[in-house]
Amino acid sequence: MAEQSRRDADRQSRLDQPRDRRRGWHPKADFDTERFGRFAESFARFMGTATFLAGMTVFIIVWLVWNVLGPEEAQWDPYPFIFLTLILSLQASYAAPLILLAQNRQESRDRVQQQQDRDATAQSHADMEFLAREVAALRLGLGEVATRDFLRSELRGLVDALDPADDGERRDKPSKAKKDKRD
Numbered sequence: 001m002a003e004q005s006r007r008d009a010d011r012q013s014r015l016d017q018p019r020d021r022r023r024g025w026h027p028k029a030d031f032d033t034e035r036f037g038r039f040a041e042s043f044a045r046f047m048g049t050a051t052f053l054a055g056m057t058v059f060i061i062v063w064l065v066w067n068v069l070g071p072e073e074a075q076w077d078p079y080p081f082i083f084l085t086l087i088l089s090l091q092a093s094y095a096a097p098l099i100l101l102a103q104n105r106q107e108s109r110d111r112v113q114q115q116q117d118r119d120a121t122a123q124s125h126a127d128m129e130f131l132a133r134e135v136a137a138l139r140l141g142l143g144e145v146a147t148r149d150f151l152r153s154e155l156r157g158l159v160d161a162l163d164p165a166d167d168g169e170r171r172d173k174p175s176k177a178k179k180d181k182r183d
Contacts, residue, residue, distance in 0.1 A: 037105050044102035047095060060084070 046052055063084050067075045077083040146154075 037101060040098040040101040041105060043095075044099045047099070 063077070064081070067077045067081065067084075068079070
């Protein structure tokens with residue numbers, strides 16, 4: 001223990017070491033920022049509902065009616081309604097930062113969503129360009145492909161070239177089509 005206090009005293013006297021700024025009389029606040037952010041979003045979402053507006057309107061009307069028409073000894077906030085103004089100002093002073101926090105969180109989510117959308121769009125664009133190149137290559141390839149009629153004519157020419165005797169018989173025999181025309 002004495003060793004620790006000596007090291008602490010030595011450290012405090014050294015100029016090349018930063019001083020320990022933390023004080024021991026208050027604990028370090030440890031906030032769960034995610035939980036607080038969710039609370040701020042739910043609070044901001046609730047304040048934007050018709051339920052909140054109707055409830056606040058009923059609360060203010062009851063406050064005003066009671067403090068104007070109620071018995072004088074039971075009125076806690078007479079005419080200038082200073083206490084009501086204080087309550088509404090307090091509510092606004094807490095609501096504004098919570099709403100801003102909720103908006104900042106939503107903006108962060110929107111920024112991430114937009115980046116994901118941009119990435120998906122870029123990927124889709126690249127895929128479309130690839131498919132367009134593939135279709136163009138297929139079209140060029142189809143221009144060089146032999147059609148059925150072309151192949152038949154070439155095969156007929158080869159058959160005629162390979163079998164000259166059969167070719168002579170065919171010439172002597174009238175074809176069916178020629179017979180039908182004569183009839």
